[in-house]
Amino acid sequence: MNSVLSCSDLSFKVRGAELLNGVSLEVQRGETLGIVGPNGSGKSTLLKLLAGLREPSAGEVLLDGQRLGKMARRSIAQKLAVVEQQADTDDGIRVFDAVALGRTPWLSALQPWSAADDAIVEQALTDVDAMHLRTRLWRSLSGGERQRVHIARALAQRPQILLLDEPANHLDIQHQLTILNVVQALPVTTLIALHDLNQALKCDRLAVLERGRLVALGAPLEVLTPQRLQDTFGVRAHYLTDPFDGAQILRFHS
Amino acid sequence: MKASLIRTLVALATLLIAVVAGVAIGETSIEPGVVVQVLANKLWNAGYALDPIDEGIVWNYRLTRALVAAACGAGLATCGVILQSLLRNPLADPYLLGISAGASTGAVMVALLGVGAGMISLSVGAFAGAVTAFVLVILLARVSGSASGTGQIILAGIAGSQLFNALTAFLITRSASSEQARGIMFWLLGNLGGVRWPSVWLAVPVAVLGLVVCLWHRRALDAFTFGADSAASLGIPVRQVQILLIGCAALVTAVMVSIVGSIGFVGLVIPHAARLLLGTGHARLLPASALGGAVFLIAADVLSRTLIKGQVIPVGVITALVGAPVFALILVGRRSAR
Numbered sequence: 143m144n145s146v147l148s149c150s151d152l153s154f155k156v157r158g159a160e161l162l163n164g165v166s167l168e169v170q171r172g173e174t175l176g177i178v179g180p181n182g183s184g185k186s187t188l189l190k191l192l193a194g195l196r197e198p199s200a201g202e203v204l205l206d207g208q209r210l211g212k213m214a215r216r217s218i219a220q221k222l223a224v225v226e227q228q229a230d231t232d233d234g235i236r237v238f239d240a241v242a243l244g245r246t247p248w249l250s251a252l253q254p255w256s257a258a259d260d261a262i263v264e265q266a267l268t269d270v271d272a273m274h275l276r277t278r279l280w281r282s283l284s285g286g287e288r289q290r291v292h293i294a295r296a297l298a299q300r301p302q303i304l305l306l307d308e309p310a311n312h313l314d315i316q317h318q319l320t321i322l323n324v325v326q327a328l329p330v331t332t333l334i335a336l337h338d339l340n341q342a343l344k345c346d347r348l349a350v351l352e353r354g355r356l357v358a359l360g361a362p363l364e365v366l367t368p369q370r371l372q373d374t375f376g377v378r379a380h381y382l383t384d385p386f387d388g389a390q391i392l393r394f395h396s
Numbered sequence: 397m398k399a400s401l402i403r404t405l406v407a408l409a410t411l412l413i414a415v416v417a418g419v420a421i422g423e424t425s426i427e428p429g430v431v432v433q434v435l436a437n438k439l440w441n442a443g444y445a446l447d448p449i450d451e452g453i454v455w456n457y458r459l460t461r462a463l464v465a466a467a468c469g470a471g472l473a474t475c476g477v478i479l480q481s482l483l484r485n486p487l488a489d490p491y492l493l494g495i496s497a498g499a500s501t502g503a504v505m506v507a508l509l510g511v512g513a514g515m516i517s518l519s520v521g522a523f524a525g526a527v528t529a530f531v532l533v534i535l536l537a538r539v540s541g542s543a544s545g546t547g548q549i550i551l552a553g554i555a556g557s558q559l560f561n562a563l564t565a566f567l568i569t570r571s572a573s574s575e576q577a578r579g580i581m582f583w584l585l586g587n588l589g590g591v592r593w594p595s596v597w598l599a600v601p602v603a604v605l606g607l608v609v610c611l612w613h614r615r616a617l618d619a620f621t622f623g624a625d626s627a628a629s630l631g632i633p634v635r636q637v638q639i640l641l642i643g644c645a646a647l648v649t650a651v652m653v654s655i656v657g658s659i660g661f662v663g664l665v666i667p668h669a670a671r672l673l674l675g676t677g678h679a680r681l682l683p684a685s686a687l688g689g690a691v692f693l694i695a696a697d698v699l700s701r702t703l704i705k706g707q708v709i710p711v712g713v714i715t716a717l718v719g720a721p722v723f724a725l726i727l728v729g730r731r732s733a734r
Contacts, residue, residue, distance in 0.1 A: 190625075193629055194628075195625050195628050195629060214631075214633070215628060215631050215632060215633045215634075216631035216632075216633075217631075218631065219629060219630055219631030220631065222629075223629065224625075224626075224629035226622075226623075226625060226626060226629075229622040229623055229625070229626050230622070231484075231621050231622050231623075232484075232486060233621055233671075233676045234671065234675065234676060235621055235675075235676045236675070239675070239676070239677060240621070240622075243618060243619055243621060243622075243630060244630070246615050246616075246618070246619045246630040246631055246632070247630060247631030249615055251611075251612045251613070251614075251615070292622075299630070
């Protein structure tokens with residue numbers, strides 16, 4: 143098996159409420175795996191557990207064959223980076239320094255910042271097309287720019303796996319498309335929680351969550367059937383074919 | 397590397413000048429040249445012929461006072477940086493969060509119960525009080541809302557401060573003689589009078605230790621910029637770092653309180669000024685705050701001794717006179733930043 147990240151029978155409870163229940167899946171090296179589901183279906187929880195940011199109530203996560211719970215935070219961070227849904231700061235930090243935080247897992251107390259680290263940060267900024275923002279203050283950025291800087295910070299970790307929690311949320315359509323194109327072009331294994339199902343269709347595979355359970359996993363068009371959309375999302379939908387490029391798009395009815 | 401060496405030298409020179417100025421200025425002012433000669437005599441047996449009274453004042457009274465002021469200022473400013481970074485709250489400060497009040501209660505308890513009157517046992521009592529107060533305040537903030545909410549934790553800090561100050565007052569009224577009570581009340585407001593060399597040997601190493609531990613974790617402190625989850629995903633063992641550094645802040649606060657009483661606002665004013673000048677990176681912010689705190693408290697002490705002829709104002713009153721308006725400015729500034 144060529145799975146870089148997997149989980150088996152993963153459950154998470156908070157004060158008796160079951161947020162995630164018996165989820166098992168394997169992420170293949172190099173793929174983009176989308177996670178979809180209605181609000182409160184456990185997308186963010188699943189990502190947090192896979193990143194080791196929360197302890198599962200049951201089940202386990204394997205990263206490169208190692209149990210996540212047994213690994214040091216530092217070695218996890220050298221392999222896996224996370225872009226949270228809303229991470230903000232009141233600090234007067236500059237974009238370059240915010241992205242430079244991504245080097246943290248590779249530096250130690252005695253090791254000074256090097257020219258190589260500079261180059262990695264600049265590459266990360268270039269990858270998300272944010273080089274021109276490098277001297278700007280964080281709080282002067284727009285929502286879309288902030289999200290790109292977060293992704294750049296994650297890239298500066300030089301991870302093998304990138305977890306993103308609805309990175310295009312709250313952005314206007316132009317910035318949504320920019321962010322998703324950036325993510326898709328990245329040469330890393332990607333796990334991405336998405337809200338917009340038409341955008342999710344572009345992933346290699348999709349996992350569908352419903353009230354904390356994994357109810358479907360596979361190629362987007364096989365998984366997001368009209369029946370599945372009715373059962374999980376409570377909407378009627380059918381596919382249209384875009385006359386421009388023959389792509390399938392979803393049209394919803396209430 | 398070379399630039400950082402120059403910065404270190406400039407910082408040390410600034411500190412030295414501040415200490416010499418702190419020693420020289422006073423009700424009987426002493427020539428800075430004489431101060432340097434006394435230092436040379438004591439440290440290198442330079443053998444300058446000096447008035448033994450001047451020498452005594454400089455070496456046993458003013459120098460110890462200036463050094464303890466520097467150590468306290470540096471320590472409290474470092475604590476402010478740690479608390480602001482880890483709690484993601486620009487108003488966090490050992491005084492406002494009730495840590496100083498808890499430390500006072502602990503120290504007073506030890507002093508009145510007479511469990512060994514030494515400075516070490518006072519510090520241990522203060523440390524126990526500081527940790528208790530911090531845990532209580534955080535729990536109260538958690539229960540009443542999110543611990544990261546700016547207002548919540550400051551309100552919890554006020555409740556904690558009031559509770560521990562009341563406890564201290566209760567302890568004093570119950571068990572202290574009126575002379576003891578007067579002494580303790582004066583010390584509570586922050587008082588650098590009466591510090592001698594043993595205080596220096598406690599305050600300076602603790603301040604240096606606190607700074608070194610924080611500098612060692614400077615990248616971890618940076619990583620908290622976008623919150624604890626973000627720090628964890630950057631490879632920081634969050635819980636471990638929080639316990640170590642907040643424990644460190646409690647220890648530094650406790651030791652300083654047990655020596656000079658609770659001096660407020662140093663941990664608030666200085667880190668903010670340093671951030672404005674140097675940005676948010678802790679590699680520079682920490683040493684700059686420590687230096688700024690040291691210079692600030694030496695200056696506050698000089699003012700406290702010279703502002704009213706023949707009277708010494710508690711140094712905590714001076715720092716509060718500067719600090720409270722800065723606190724107000726930060727509040728207003730945060731509102732307009734939203």
